[in-house]
Amino acid sequence: MIPRLAIIGLGLIGGSFARALRAAGEVGSISGFDHDQQQLDTALNLGVIDHAARSAEEAVADAAVVMIAVPVLHIASSLDDCLAGLRADAIITDVGSTKGSVLRDIAARCGEVPARFVAAHPIAGTEKSGVANASEALFRGKRLVITPHDRQDARAVEVVAGLWRAVGARVVEMTAQAHDDIFAATSHLPHVLAYAFVDMLSRHPDAAEIFPNAGGGFRDFTRIASSKPELWHDIVQANAPALLQLLREQIDLLEHLHGLMAQGDWPQVLAHFERARAAREQHLSLIE
16 A cells, blocks of 8 residues: 555546545545646545645655656656655656657656656546546556666566556556557557548538438447547657558558459458458457
8 A cells, every 4th residue: 555646637547546546445645736727626526636736746745656647748747847846765657658758758858767767558548538537447457558668666666566456457568669569550540540530521521411320330430539639649749650650551551442442353352351350350359
C-alpha cells in the first residue's frame, strides 16, 4: 500500500486508476491536479480524489507515487511542473500511448530521464473521456506495457508493476521502439482510418441518407471515431514515423484492390478477403 498517490491529469485513465487502486485498498489518500477546473471539481465531488490541488507542484507534495495522465505531447512539461514539489524518493510514471517520444521529450526538457520515472501504457480505454466516465474495472484483465529506459531504477519498476497488478492488469515489458511500432499498427492506424472513413462519408452528397441507414457493422467499425480528437491528434503526431510507414502500406493495398476491382479480377479480390479472414481467425484468441 502506498500512503499517498498524486494524479496529474484527471481524465478517464487517471480517474480509473485512482478508483481501482482505492477499491483494491492499495492507497491511503489521493491528490489530483488538472488544468481543466471542471474535471478537477468533478473528480473531487465523485470521490475520485481526496484533495484538489491548485498546481501540479502542490499535488505531488509528499506523494510516494505520481501518475502523469495527460496527452503525450504534454507529459514532459507536466513532469517539469512537478519537479520542484517531488519527494527525493518519489516514483513517477505515465500512461501515454507512445513511449519513444515521451522519453525523448523528457530528456530534452528535463536534461535527462529521471531514474525513478517508469514509462508505462495501459492497453485499455473506451471512446468516452473525462473523469466522470472513470471505472474501477477498466484495467481488469488488460495488458499494461512498461518500457524501461537506460537509467531505469529497478525498484521503481517493481512498485509501478505491483500497483497495476493490484488493479487487475497483466504487466509486460518491451522496448520503447517495439512498443511504438506495435501500437502504430494495432491502435494508432485504426483510429486514423476510422476518422478518415467517417469524415469521407460526412462529406458525401447523400450523407443525410447514409448515416440513418447504417447497421451494426458500421457502428462497430466506426466506434473509435468517437474518441477525443485532441488526444488522438497528439498520439498520431508523437508516433508519426512508425505510423506514416504503415499508412503508406495501407494506401498501397487499397490502390491495389481498387485496380483489381476496376479490372474485374474478382478471384483476386476474394483471395485478399480470404487471407484477411484467415489471419484474424488464427489470431482471434490473442486479441484482447
